[in-house]
Amino acid sequence: MASLTVRKLDEALKASLRLRAAKAGRSVEDEVRMILREAAEAPAKTQSSPARSTPAQPHRPRTPSATDLPRVTLIIGGGIAAYKALDLIRRLKERGIHVRSVMTRAAQQFVTPLTAGALADERCYTDLFDAQSEFDAGHIRLARDTDLIIVAPATADLMAKMAQGHADDLATAILLATNRPVLVAPAMNPLMWANAATKRNVAQLARDGVSFIGPNSGEMAEANEAGVGRMSEPTEIAIAAEAMLRPLHTGPLAGKKILITAGPTHEPIDPVRYIANRSSGKQGYAIAASAADAGADVTLISGPVDLDDPAGVRVIRVESARDMLAQVEAALPVDIAIFAAAVADWRVASAGEQKIKKTASGMPPLQLVENPDILATVSKRQQNRPQLVIGFAAETQNLIDNATSKLKRKGCDWIVANDVSPASGVMGGDRNTVHILTRDKADIAVDSWPVMTKEEVAGALVAKIAETMEE
Ligand code: C5P
Secondary structure: OOOOOOOOOOOOHHHHHHHHHHHOOOHHHHHHHHHHHHHHHHHHHHHHHHOOOOOOOOOOOOOOOOOOOOEEEEEEEOOOHHHHHHHHHHHHHHOOEEEEEEEEOOOOHHOOHHHHHHHHOOOOOOOOOOHOOOOOHHHHHHHHHHOOEEEEEEOOOHHHHHHHHHOHHHHHHHHHHOOOOEEEEOOOOHHHOHHHHHHHHHHHHHHHOEEEEEEEEEEEEOOOOOOOEOOOOOOHHHHHHHHHHOOOOOOOOOOOOEEEEEOOOOEEOOOOEOOOOOOOHHHHHHHHHHHOOOOOEEEEOOOOOOOOOOOOOOEOOOOOHHHHHHHHHHHOOOOEEEEEEEEOOOEEOOOOOOOOOOOOOOOOOOOOOOOOOHHHHHHOOOOOOEEEEEEEEEEEHHHHHHHHHHHHHHOOOEEEEEEHHHHHHOOOOOOOOOOEEEEOOOEEEEEOOOEEEHHHHHHHHHHHHHHHHHH
């Protein structure tokens, strides 16, 4: 039987073979074998079947092939949580994600490449200088021919190597050679996680654009040890991966930068007390999620709320109105700004550095001063004013009149007005009835929408924004 040395083929052919192999998720040798097998089988098929005209086929949606699926390269590090990475392969696959696994030498002390390969339906890669990949620069292919790299579990050592840019094994070489997003799920003993060196490495990786999930707090594999260091659960990691894989920059707001404020602000009275309001942040978060779904690049600046970060949105958490203004200004320039936050109008002139104590002389005088108006400040900017500035008016009476004067006074382009009187159930609730006030030359037009869920309001608002931006 003749043997074929792929290395001796000409460069163009090798390049096209590499591409085919990468697309099919096979090694180059496997791809060559596949081509030879198909070629060997093809004449036999044509000889045995008499010529027949093909009846017209009804149109059927094509079942996605392996190459259409979003692709993840999963790097399994050497920690006890490696067994959970095997479950992660299944969790990713059940979400329609193609998984290619890579193991460090240490990981192989905990789980076998055979198991990972069987679960992923593709062999697990372990060596930088892999004889099976022959001429194929395997680490470059694994680094690039993927949509996302997940490192789970990420040990303290692996993160240290990543932070330093080491590339002395397949896992670190892939991480250094990639230009794809990286999601890291750390797992280690709580003392290792709390160590200053690990903290430095995590901060460095975050600065380098690496995303993190976890670690969670809980019991450790070591007896009687608990704390922060448990790897996130496979389902949590799979959900985070799915969010990162969601196609970016497609949809009606593709290419648009949107800034959204949401939630209440907390204005300190002393280190333990603050002035706040009942805003839940739900409407602003729903708008952020909807804008991200529409392909926008979304920054959400949020006061303290009890809500999860919307998928695919950059969330910056703040406490006070002044913090919120600083973050808003730092996020400019943007194309569109939506101010859904219920910013406190006032703050205590000088918040106590220590807890204010009860005294016999009576109640402490709390002098209030006005907070900066973020919406008005941004609307009236000479430089970097967003093309479309939208404010909210939460009113308990004279809704349209108050919203109209707010639109004029603050200098924004639209106002979303809603009735927040206790009877409306809007504050903290899931439904909202809004009126959209827009400038129509010298006049103001009012578009009243029916009662909807906050998600529906968000969807309709984002659609209206997209329409307007297109015009
Ligand atoms: O004046 P009022 O608080 O009712 O205005 C509501 C609108 O103004 C909202 O869009 C809110 O986010 C914004 N606002 C602000 N900064 C403030 C007060 C309100 O951005 N200090």
